[in-house]
Amino acid sequence: MNAVSRRSLSSWWLRLHHGRSAKSYPPAVSLLLVSPLMALLIVGFLYPVARLVQLSFTNGGEPYARLVRSGLYVGVLTDTILISATVAILCLVLGYPVALAMARLRRPVALLVAACVFIPLWTSVLIRSYAWVVLLQRNGLVNDLLITVGLIDMPLRLLYTHGAVILAMTHVLLPFAILPIQATLRSLPADLTRAASNLGATPVRAFLLVTLPLSLPGVFAGTLLCFVLALGFYITPALVGGPNSMMMATLIGQQTLVVLDWPFAAALSTLLLTVSLVLVAVFRRALAYNKGFSSVH
Amino acid sequence: MPGTSAFTVAAGAAFVAVMLIATSAASAGERVVIGSTGGAYDRALKAAWFDPFTQKTGIEVVVVSGTNAELRAKASAMVKSENVTWDLYLDGEIQAASEAHKSVTDDLTEFCIPYKPRKDLPANACDASGALVQSTATLLVYRADAAGVEDPQTWTDMWDTKRFPGGRAFPNFDDPWRVLAAALLADGVEKDKLFPLDVERAFRKLDEIRDSVTLWWKSGDQSVQGFRNGEYDLGQIWLTRAKAMADEGLPIKWSYKASFLVGDRVALIRGAPNRENALKLIAYWLDNPAAQAKACNALSCTPPSSDAIALMSEEARGSMPTTAEISQDLVVPDAAWINANAPTLLEQWNDWVR
Numbered sequence: 271m272n273a274v275s276r277r278s279l280s281s282w283w284l285r286l287h288h289g290r291s292a293k294s295y296p297p298a299v300s301l302l303l304v305s306p307l308m309a310l311l312i313v314g315f316l317y318p319v320a321r322l323v324q325l326s327f328t329n330g331g332e333p334y335a336r337l338v339r340s341g342l343y344v345g346v347l348t349d350t351i352l353i354s355a356t357v358a359i360l361c362l363v364l365g366y367p368v369a370l371a372m373a374r375l376r377r378p379v380a381l382l383v384a385a386c387v388f389i390p391l392w393t394s395v396l397i398r399s400y401a402w403v404v405l406l407q408r409n410g411l412v413n414d415l416l417i418t419v420g421l422i423d424m425p426l427r428l429l430y431t432h433g434a435v436i437l438a439m440t441h442v443l444l445p446f447a448i449l450p451i452q453a454t455l456r457s458l459p460a461d462l463t464r465a466a467s468n469l470g471a472t473p474v475r476a477f478l479l480v481t482l483p484l485s486l487p488g489v490f491a492g493t494l495l496c497f498v499l500a501l502g503f504y505i506t507p508a509l510v511g512g513p514n515s516m517m518m519a520t521l522i523g524q525q526t527l528v529v530l531d532w533p534f535a536a537a538l539s540t541l542l543l544t545v546s547l548v549l550v551a552v553f554r555r556a557l558a559y560n561k562g563f564s565s566v567h
Numbered sequence: 568m569p570g571t572s573a574f575t576v577a578a579g580a581a582f583v584a585v586m587l588i589a590t591s592a593a594s595a596g597e598r599v600v601i602g603s604t605g606g607a608y609d610r611a612l613k614a615a616w617f618d619p620f621t622q623k624t625g626i627e628v629v630v631v632s633g634t635n636a637e638l639r640a641k642a643s644a645m646v647k648s649e650n651v652t653w654d655l656y657l658d659g660e661i662q663a664a665s666e667a668h669k670s671v672t673d674d675l676t677e678f679c680i681p682y683k684p685r686k687d688l689p690a691n692a693c694d695a696s697g698a699l700v701q702s703t704a705t706l707l708v709y710r711a712d713a714a715g716v717e718d719p720q721t722w723t724d725m726w727d728t729k730r731f732p733g734g735r736a737f738p739n740f741d742d743p744w745r746v747l748a749a750a751l752l753a754d755g756v757e758k759d760k761l762f763p764l765d766v767e768r769a770f771r772k773l774d775e776i777r778d779s780v781t782l783w784w785k786s787g788d789q790s791v792q793g794f795r796n797g798e799y800d801l802g803q804i805w806l807t808r809a810k811a812m813a814d815e816g817l818p819i820k821w822s823y824k825a826s827f828l829v830g831d832r833v834a835l836i837r838g839a840p841n842r843e844n845a846l847k848l849i850a851y852w853l854d855n856p857a858a859q860a861k862a863c864n865a866l867s868c869t870p871p872s873s874d875a876i877a878l879m880s881e882e883a884r885g886s887m888p889t890t891a892e893i894s895q896d897l898v899v900p901d902a903a904w905i906n907a908n909a910p911t912l913l914e915q916w917n918d919w920v921r
Contacts, residue, residue, distance in 0.1 A: 408797060
């Protein structure tokens, strides 16, 4: 299949599935339906965030001057973005096969896989992070196993490292990658792959040329979700990370709780918020070359 | 229409919630709300202080738990938003000496007048910032089962990785002055000339030991779990945690020659709804050395009243610093300097530690 036919395939699929239900209510009713949510968002989200941004500009933007003066904050911001990107990519790589399995497997097995995805999702982040402490600590399960097997003589340093933070965060965020991808995959008509094999494509070729391109909206939605959630992580890096895996949320917490410098905490939060929004916008822009990706929100 | 009815329900629920809050505030009996740091600490204070107080006065003591930082931030938010629902909260002695503390709490100078002549209480037991609840040390602890090796005593020993091999542990919980002060003492600074801290010199000294630090602990349980697992052999940790490990039978010892003594204070929040009851609760603590002794027996802390120390068990007193040790070795932190420099210190610390 060449590029043109791939594009026409995806636009055909979009026409089939897009834009019917949104038009079936008159605008007034639609507005009324979303009004409770809008009210909640304005009171509980937009107003506090606006106040936060306002607070960060006290003393003529002095907090921002301080932010630039020390290399610390830009350094931690860069680390935060790098850790989040790594975690998002890992979530995608590990999550896609699981999503595919959930979409393709027969019901009892698919349910079992779904349970393995959902039960961690329903468990508190705190508990999951502590579980990693139990596994990774010096006399923890992983080190014990490696020593018993004879691979190592001395316990390895696993906990309080960069790797531990990335591992635990990936584990916590994995369901947020799996679920959107699985939703997209499941809505794909099975006829498409069947048609591909009918035309002589091997299963691998059918996957690469049909399933994968059509699942990209879910892939991007899931990866973006993981990335944005990872940017604000606080508990997990605090529990399993060492001093060198400092993230923005840690600094914001210090300023809010320890130093009580709320204007500066607000400036740090505004910086993180702005950078997240810019990254999301750039990400969407970069993908907008293909209309099939427009459902990345 | 689903939209309107959902909105009506939400508005109705909010109204009911407001009414419930309003009525519960009006109909509650005599009580006092105190923010404390939770866990074993709360249990000991409840048994020795709050419960006997309720029995005597009929005033219910409601305890809210959080870390010192959380309590401080919450109290501050309550005062700023003029919606104060707590009366008292506990805070560290150093933070209690800050300007931020003054803007959130009531000046207790007048309340303290009757306590000034008391011979069993030190001068700082009751002052404008609040009343002293207890003091505990952050000090050098070490593994005692390393056979044939002499015991480390000072911060210089902590830095001497040849004579005392093994991993080191230091706190990394946003309040770095203790680590910097230990580094300066190890570098030969006299304890009387410690403050103002020579921060650059301290970081240079810390560079020397950085590679030997196997644990930067952020919470008390990390320091305990780390010792249990053999992650470090010498560490700067809290005495209360070290005592708990010794009680468990772990081979841990500590040295008062390398220690910092810092108290916990109870402060009255500005605009406290049960102000009179709150003052009665503070008075009960200061007036009852027996209560102080009971709490500190459990926590291995130093109570404000010397009468209370006399009432404590032989065993508990054994783990407390002696008067001689207090005068010779204990470092008294310069709270004013620490508070004035807290934001810069934290920034420099973050920059160094990462």
